[in-house]
Amino acid sequence: MAFKSVNPYNNQELASFPEHSITEQEVILKKADKTFTEWRTRSFAERAKVLNRAAEILKKNSEKYAKTISSEMGKPISEARAEVKKCAWVCEYYAENAEGFLSPKSIDTDAHESFVTYEPLGAILAIMPWNFPFWQVFRFAAPTLMAGNIGLLKHASNVLGSGKHIADIFSEAGAPEGAFQHLLVSHDSIETLLGNDIVKAVSLTGSEKAGASVASLAGKNIKKSLLELGGSNAFVVLDDADIDKAVEIGVKARFMNTGQSCIAAKRFIVVEKAYDKFVEGFVNKVKALKSGDPMLDSSEIGVLAREDLADILAEQVDKSVEMGAKIKLGGKQNGAYYEPTVLTHITAAMPVFKEETFGPVAPIIKVKNAKEAFEVAKDTEFGLGISVFTEDLEKVKAYIKEVPDGAFFVNDLVKSDPRLPFGGTKKSGFGRELAKDGIMEFVNVKTVYIQK
Structure with a gap:
């Protein structure tokens, strides 16, 4: 062989x-x-x-x-x-x-x-x-x-x-x-x-x-x-967050490596006061991403590693749409290429919420407040890491012990660093x-x- x-x-x-x-x-x-x-x-x-x-x-x-x-x-x-x-x-x-x-x-x-x-x-x-x-x-x-x-x-x-x-x-x-x-x-x-x-x-x-x-x-x-x-990292945006910063880092956290990362942000959980501004900025930023030949310096989005992986991703999105998710952007496949996609109206039963989506798909969930945001963030079988965006650095520390993940990042994307231990909990x-x-x-x- x-x-x-x-x-x-x-x-x-x-x-x-x-x-x-x-x-x-x-x-x-x-x-x-x-x-x-x-x-x-x-x-x-x-x-x-x-x-x-x-x-x-x-x-x-x-x-x-x-x-x-x-x-x-x-x-x-x-x-x-x-x-x-x-x-x-x-x-x-x-x-x-x-x-x-x-x-x-x-x-x-x-x-x-x-x-x-x-x-x-x-x-x-x-x-x-x-x-x-x-x-x-x-x-x-x-x-x-x-x-x-x-x-x-x-x-x-x-x-x-x-x-x-x-x-x-x-x-x-x-x-x-x-x-x-x-x-x-x-x-x-x-x-x-x-x-x-x-x-x-x-x-x-x-x-x-x-x-x-x-x-x-x-x-x-x-x-x-x-x-x-695997991972299904939460990306939490609280009402006092710097929205422009959260958008900038959020797009990178989801679409880096064409979304093929275990520690990528896979569930965007946004407090309702910040929701509309975040969604608008996020969608506009994703629209500007340049897809193309991975060998070109100008390309920001390449292809998935195999066509069958794009098929799996398409199935997860399609099933979620059948269950009520709304496509704000993208949602189309061409061979191993899958368009950068943004979804709203997400529920916990949808594949894009409860499963790991290994590709350029970003579901955005609206919540009432910080308490609900962290409850939703914990509602997963995975436990690699979480990103939280807020200006209240002291208050957010109270939530560190509430999230059983292997990493808790504030105002940045979850990433690996030789100087810091890396790993997860649960599945x-x-x-x-x-x-x-x-x-x-x-x-x-x-x-x-x-x-x-």
Whole structure:
């Protein structure tokens, strides 16, 4: 079997990648196991040298990598360049901070000496999605490698060119052979991989269905799993918000990456006093977005990564309209392209409210006051994050504990940052990536107790 990479904008085949056989998979795993015995002994300074070199390679070749990203999954080229740049940042961040995060910590007890050490586990399997084909991988790889672990990447089958680039980057950066390897396998191979003793843990970013399956397999094999799954982030606009600012950031929060982001704003909840002005400004701003060839600098909206994804989105919108939603803008599909769409008259029973919409669709919900706004915001199976727009910075803090999400952003869009932990609750998954919390996910926290 061969995997094909196809440009979703023009349907041209970009490349073909033969699937790794069972024998080839076994060779990859044995190489990872052998390399771990050496890589784990490297100093933090030696590992940091590899990560900093990887950052340099990313910066130097950013245009090449950006073109691969855009051609494989339809992201506007300007956003692809920004994605590559962010990957360099996360490499540099962990190169600088990993040693401080993982240095032994002395604990005052009744022992002569007691402390905690943080040791690598071994080979970690990463099952990664197509929507941020570089960033999702690097935010896993940077802390994983700096901790002394080995990375095994099972990338989405439509972005294998990106996966090859990433493996080549670490090789060129001086990582030993086997430290980071790209597995060309189907989902059917995951059960076998997780059943292999060499694979110690798994990190997955993807759908609820994929997360449930992988977590089940990890549990069956008593292995640690980290899941970053779907989201239906609320974007709350209170009556004292700066409406122009909320509109500006709201459009970016929903339509960045053509709406294909787990942390995108997916439900706009606006207090009635601000509703009319927000809707008018939002619709006008969305109208001005430029759709087109993802490879053009002028394009702000590209295409969805596959036509079937646009079909799913169209079905969600059409069903919601049947249930009473009103289309203020857009609502049409052409192959993998779906028009930037704004909907009003939304109820909680509609697909565009209760399901994750992975594309350029913005439902706007009117509520009476702040209390109702946060009640509506919490009415979801997901829990990645929430954005709240208000001028009363002290009053809004009272709502932080009321929202059980993994992130609470005030007057900005929910975003990932290497310096801050990232992850969700409920059906958005469990565990944390990035910051100190992220590197702690795949280490053995060992207690050492010494008595005379």
